[in-house]
Amino acid sequence: MRSIDLAFAGVSIGAIAALSGIGLLVTYRTNGVLNIAQGGIAALVAYVFRAMVVDWQLPLPVAALLSLAVVSPLIGIVLERFVFRPLARRRASAAESLVASLGVLVLTVGMTAGIWGLGSRNDAPSLFPERTVGLPGGSRIGVDALAELALVVAVCVTLGLITTRTRFGRQVRAVVDDRRLAELSAIPADRVAAAGWAVGTILAGFTGILLAPRLQLTPYGLTLLVLETFAVVVAARLASLPGAVLTALAIGILQSELSQFQVTGEFSALYLAVQSNLFVAALLVLLLVLPRLRELGGDAGSTGRFSSRGAPQTYRASLTEQRRDVLGKLAGAVLLAAPLTFAPINLRDAFIVPALALIFLSLVIVTGYSGQISLGVAGYAGLGALLSAKLADGDLFGLPALPALAAPLVGALLVAPVGLLTGYPAIRRRGLALALTTFAVGAVMSRFVFQQQTFVSGLHVAPLSVAGHTLSDRWFYVVELLCLGLGLLVVRNLHEGRLGRALLAVRDHPEGAAAVGVDVRNLKLLSFTVSAAVAGLGGALLMLSYASFDADAFSPLNSLLWFTAVVVFGADSAAGAVVAAGFIVTIDTLAPAGSATLAVGILALSLGWLPGGLASAVRHLVTRLGHRIVEDLTEPGRAGLAGTGAGAARAAAATSVSPAAYRQPAGDGGSPVLTPFGEALLARVRQVLHTSGRTQ
Amino acid sequence: MSRAELTGRGLARRYGGLTAVDNVDITVAPGKVTGLIGPNGAGKSTLFSLLTGVEKPDSGKVFLGGRNITRMHPDVRARHGLVQTFQVPSLFTSMTVMDNLLVGAENRRRDYIGGLLGRTPHGSTRTRRVMTRTLESLNLTGIADTTTGTLPTGALRLVELARALCTRPDVLLLDEPASGLDGQETERLSGLLRRVAGEGVGILLVDHDVELVFSVTDQVYAMVGGRIVAEGTPAAVREDPTVRAVYLAQGPLA
Ligand SMILES: Nc1ncnc2c1ncn2[C@@H]1O[C@H](COP(=O)(O)OP(=O)(O)OP(=O)(O)O)[C@@H](O)[C@H]1O
Ligand SMILES: [Mg+2]
Numbered sequence: 001m002r003s004i005d006l007a008f009a010g011v012s013i014g015a016i017a018a019l020s021g022i023g024l025l026v027t028y029r030t031n032g033v034l035n036i037a038q039g040g041i042a043a044l045v046a047y048v049f050r051a052m053v054v055d056w057q058l059p060l061p062v063a064a065l066l067s068l069a070v071v072s073p074l075i076g077i078v079l080e081r082f083v084f085r086p087l088a089r090r091r092a093s094a095a096e097s098l099v100a101s102l103g104v105l106v107l108t109v110g111m112t113a114g115i116w117g118l119g120s121r122n123d124a125p126s127l128f129p130e131r132t133v134g135l136p137g138g139s140r141i142g143v144d145a146l147a148e149l150a151l152v153v154a155v156c157v158t159l160g161l162i163t164t165r166t167r168f169g170r171q172v173r174a175v176v177d178d179r180r181l182a183e184l185s186a187i188p189a190d191r192v193a194a195a196g197w198a199v200g201t202i203l204a205g206f207t208g209i210l211l212a213p214r215l216q217l218t219p220y221g222l223t224l225l226v227l228e229t230f231a232v233v234v235a236a237r238l239a240s241l242p243g244a245v246l247t248a249l250a251i252g253i254l255q256s257e258l259s260q261f262q263v264t265g266e267f268s269a270l271y272l273a274v275q276s277n278l279f280v281a282a283l284l285v286l287l288l289v290l291p292r293l294r295e296l297g298g299d300a301g302s303t304g305r306f307s308s309r310g311a312p313q314t315y316r317a318s319l320t321e322q323r324r325d326v327l328g329k330l331a332g333a334v335l336l337a338a339p340l341t342f343a344p345i346n347l348r349d350a351f352i353v354p355a356l357a358l359i360f361l362s363l364v365i366v367t368g369y370s371g372q373i374s375l376g377v378a379g380y381a382g383l384g385a386l387l388s389a390k391l392a393d394g395d396l397f398g399l400p401a402l403p404a405l406a407a408p409l410v411g412a413l414l415v416a417p418v419g420l421l422t423g424y425p426a427i428r429r430r431g432l433a434l435a436l437t438t439f440a441v442g443a444v445m446s447r448f449v450f451q452q453q454t455f456v457s458g459l460h461v462a463p464l465s466v467a468g469h470t471l472s473d474r475w476f477y478v479v480e481l482l483c484l485g486l487g488l489l490v491v492r493n494l495h496e497g498r499l500g501r502a503l504l505a506v507r508d509h510p511e512g513a514a515a516v517g518v519d520v521r522n523l524k525l526l527s528f529t530v531s532a533a534v535a536g537l538g539g540a541l542l543m544l545s546y547a548s549f550d551a552d553a554f555s556p557l558n559s560l561l562w563f564t565a566v567v568v569f570g571a572d573s574a575a576g577a578v579v580a581a582g583f584i585v586t587i588d589t590l591a592p593a594g595s596a597t598l599a600v601g602i603l604a605l606s607l608g609w610l611p612g613g614l615a616s617a618v619r620h621l622v623t624r625l626g627h628r629i630v631e632d633l634t635e636p637g638r639a640g641l642a643g644t645g646a647g648a649a650r651a652a653a654a655t656s657v658s659p660a661a662y663r664q665p666a667g668d669g670g671s672p673v674l675t676p677f678g679e680a681l682l683a684r685v686r687q688v689l690h691t692s693g694r695t696q
Numbered sequence: 697m698s699r700a701e702l703t704g705r706g707l708a709r710r711y712g713g714l715t716a717v718d719n720v721d722i723t724v725a726p727g728k729v730t731g732l733i734g735p736n737g738a739g740k741s742t743l744f745s746l747l748t749g750v751e752k753p754d755s756g757k758v759f760l761g762g763r764n765i766t767r768m769h770p771d772v773r774a775r776h777g778l779v780q781t782f783q784v785p786s787l788f789t790s791m792t793v794m795d796n797l798l799v800g801a802e803n804r805r806r807d808y809i810g811g812l813l814g815r816t817p818h819g820s821t822r823t824r825r826v827m828t829r830t831l832e833s834l835n836l837t838g839i840a841d842t843t844t845g846t847l848p849t850g851a852l853r854l855v856e857l858a859r860a861l862c863t864r865p866d867v868l869l870l871d872e873p874a875s876g877l878d879g880q881e882t883e884r885l886s887g888l889l890r891r892v893a894g895e896g897v898g899i900l901l902v903d904h905d906v907e908l909v910f911s912v913t914d915q916v917y918a919m920v921g922g923r924i925v926a927e928g929t930p931a932a933v934r935e936d937p938t939v940r941a942v943y944l945a946q947g948p949l950a
Contacts, residue, residue: 498798501795501798501799502799502802504788505788505791508787508790508791509788511750511786512786512788512856513771513788513799514750514770514771514774515748515750515771515779515782515860516799516803516859516860517779517800517863518771518799518803519772519803
């Protein structure tokens with residue numbers, strides 16, 4: 001009776017997924033927030049539990065009680081009180097809630113990684129004894145599976161009884177119906193919301209603790225696994241509890257049953273991949289085939305939600321603004337070029353900055369400019385990396401090996417059609433459905449391509465070379481900067497000029513844009529396509545920076561982290577994207593693992609409290625720093641570049657032939673006085689910008 | 697120049713139990729101003745949505761220049777020359793008036809690759825000329841560089857109209873363009889509509905200012921409860937007993 005045994009084995013994983021699904025549903029129904037952070041919270045609680053049992057030697061029941069009855073609900077209550085209640089109070093958009101829960105996810109993952117490290121552990125204790133019991137008919141079932149199943153039933157029955165039989169239940173239903181109306185009729189909506197969060201995080205805790213012993217425990221791995229159980233709530237359309245439970249059990253059992261068949265030949269790898277990643281596959285398939293996932297709508301990710309700054313500055317910017325702009329760009333360029341003077345070891349760290357900046361730019365295109373959530377960018381980046389490696393190897397569709405320098409570019413171009421293809425389902429979706437679909441696409445790429453031996457085994461990542469000479473580190477960094485420049489150019493053309501206006505129009509008022517002929521659907525496809533190519537280029541550079549193809553570098557979880565970082569630093573700001581990349585890499589190099597993740601999480605949550613978020617402060621700081629550097633470079637009195645003093649410089653500036661606009665006298669609040677060299681340089685830059693701005 | 701005629705045949709749209717548009721036949725002739733009047737909730741805006749494709753009809757067809765466009769998306773229809781303004785102005789609020797007009801002017805043709813390479817569309821001087829002229833004719837030149845998010849409703853309507861005009865439409869559907877305008881502005885609007893129609897554009901005008909509708913139109917449809925209850929010249933519709941009854945119930949019909 002192998003099938004029955006397998007079914008019992010599958011029940012276990014199914015029941016865990018069901019618990020996760022119930023948790024998500026309860027939080028969603030009581031708060032209207034799809035708790036993307038579920039995975040992070042689950043991992044955090046699992047690590048706490050493990051630490052209590054293994055490190056502190058607490059008895060198992062005590063540890064279980066502490067982590068599930070104290071730590072877990074506390075997390076939920078704190079989150080409700082300090083993150084989501086303020087958002088609900090000021091009627092924040094669903095998009096903001098989504099970013100907040102992404103922030104929590106990033107924060108919790110960062111905490112776990114920061115405290116316990118990124119290394120894998122296999123000493124996670126099991127909550128239930130690892131024994132099996134016999135059943136009538138001769139089959140055996142694990143005690144854990146029985147206990148988990150009982151737990152699911154108990155949770156369902158309790159929830160059902162509470163909602164139908166108690167006063168509190170009636171209050172819950174009232175709040176679920178209409179929170180504001182409920183509040184008006186003196187129902188303590190906040191308490192209901194907090195209870196919803198507490199139940200959600202307790203169940204997340206169970207999920208984490210129960211899953212942990214089944215795998216090599218890593219913060220990323222466990223988080224991801226829990227995220228994949230989102231398939232369950234998608235199948236339940238975020239509404240039906242029994243639907244979620246049944247789907248979870250069905251997928252669990254099916255996964256287990258599939259393992260008894262041996263498929264040989266061409267499709268064996270695919271079969272194995274499907275079998276071992278059934279939840280991810282189900283997530284994507286469900287999102288693609290379920291018609292009208294209206295419940296997943298909300299206004300999350302509807303156009304324009306992630307943009308803070310509005311229209312690009314066109315030709316009407318005042319001279320002072322232009323001057324600032326030029327200074328800012330110059331400062332950025334100087335900062336980016338600075339690593340060229342670093343020692344080799346530090347230069348290597350800096351490799352990652354332009355690569356990451358390109359990936360972030362791709363998000364600026366699709367999220368900032370086109371107003372669509374994209375939680376799968378790591379997929380495109382990884383694909384770009386993989387394709388460029390194979391192109392350089394001459395290992396792709398029998399194509400001849402490309403010159404190493406061309407491979408990343410061609411690889412990136414090959415990602416574009418994939419972006420186009422995946423863009424099709426995306427343009428028909430909005431809000432959470434779009435968020436989950438893009439996430440699922442990235443997750444499927446990771447599980448079915450990057451982690452498959454068929455595609456990545458024997459992959460050889462050769463350093464870039466020109467005419468047989470391997471590029472030195474410095475020259476590689478220069479190549480990276482050129483690629484980044486290319487990306488910035490594309491982004492600029494998408495932001496300014498006709499396309500930029502059209503995209504902004506769609507973001508501002510989609511119906512109005514359509515009414516005057518703006519091709520909304522194809523514009524969105526275009527931004528998906530271009531964004532995929534830019535991400536692909538970034539991915540290829542990232543791989544070259546690491547000098548190897550690492551599936552973990554393109555983990556779906558990174559998509560979430562990167563998306564959050566981009567939103568935090570201003571989704572529609574190209575400069576923000578570059579700053580974000582610099583920020584993350586700097587912190588990751590200077591501080592222990594997980595710090596950058598932690599920092600991004602904190603910044604994301606600060607969006608809820610501070611207008612514009614902490615990030616705008618950070619951005620400001622970086623701009624100031626940049627200006628200082630420019631000052632140092634341009635004012636000899638400070639840096640001693642030339643023999644003239646500041647006074648002489650000022651005199652020279654006053655008589656130089658540069659445009660009068662730059663001879664701003666004192667009173668312009670501490671703006672630097674430029675040397676003749678600086679003046680000439682600025683004038684030249686301005687001229688170039690000016691003429692290119694004029695051509696539109 | 698002969699432009700396209702817009703016709704709706706047997707159009708119907710239901711919302712749950714409510715039939716908002718009920719088997720409506722309507723024709724917007726080129727070079728003519730056609731009026732559509734009716735009390736609140738008559739289904740005028742819904743009919744607009746069916747004609748421009750914002751909503752799909754439950755039954756019926758829409759033709760533009762003899763071509764069946766019932767299954768086209770709104771933006772495709774717009775690129776074919778069928779352009780509307782909305783009852784609630786649909787401006788791009790983070791952009792200036794000028795940029796709003798530019799979006800209208802430059803999206804009849806698509807050129808993505810050119811856009812990505814930073815190339816500007818051809819004939820941009822002509823585009824600029826059209827825009828400047830439109831701004832002048834609506835007396836908007838003074839606010840050309842103002843961000844539309846900061847404008848009052850009356851101005852918003854005019855800007856939306858200007859944006860629609862900049863697309864160089866064949867058929868223009870205007871949903872209450874005069875609401876929020878003062879007398880002088882309404883007068884200018886009425887002159888502009890005549891002039892635009894004189895260039896061969898077909899205009900369908902919905903407005904609660906019946907005086908404006910009757911004075912500026914060549915043909916009027918009256919709609920009540922989703923049905924067309926009267927059609928003909930302004931004078932004929934004004935005298936129609938059903939129309940009189942409906943409007944008398946609401947107030948005097950001038
Ligand atoms: N999306 C919708 N869902 C449900 N009912 C709708 C919808 N849109 C319109 N209706 C209903 O259809 C009817 C017609 O509405 P419509 O807006 O077309 O009227 P109207 O003639 O434009 O009125 P007004 O002069 O007030 O603008 C109304 O009863 C309205 O409530
Ligand atoms: Mg209306």
